Amino acid sequence: MTELPKEATMNQTITYSVPGMSCGHCRTAITAEVTAVPGVETVEVDLDTKLVAIGGERLDDAALVAAIDEAGYDVVPA
Numbered sequence: 346m347t348e349l350p351k352e353a354t355m356n357q358t359i360t361y362s363v364p365g366m367s368c369g370h371c372r373t374a375i376t377a378e379v380t381a382v383p384g385v386e387t388v389e390v391d392l393d394t395k396l397v398a399i400g401g402e403r404l405d406d407a408a409l410v411a412a413i414d415e416a417g418y419d420v421v422p423a
């Protein structure tokens with residue numbers, strides 16, 4: 346885990362459950378699409394828990410879900 350500096354409190358993290366992810370290709374595809382969304386700074390894909398943690402500023406929930414969908418995966422509502 347990386348420690349965020351105090352100045353980064355503007356940043357937020359949104360985590361999505363994406364059960365369809367299974368391998369490095371999934372990770373690469375989702376990371377590529379999500380990184381292209383404005384405001385996104387970090388994308389962490391955990392293939393064990395099937396979670397995608399997205400960090401950045403002024404994140405647009407709908408745009409992030411659309412990006413994951415664009416990569417070919419369904420987001421399961423929490």
Ligand SMILES: [Cu+2]
Nearest residue numbers: 367368370371
């Ligand atoms: Cu895969």
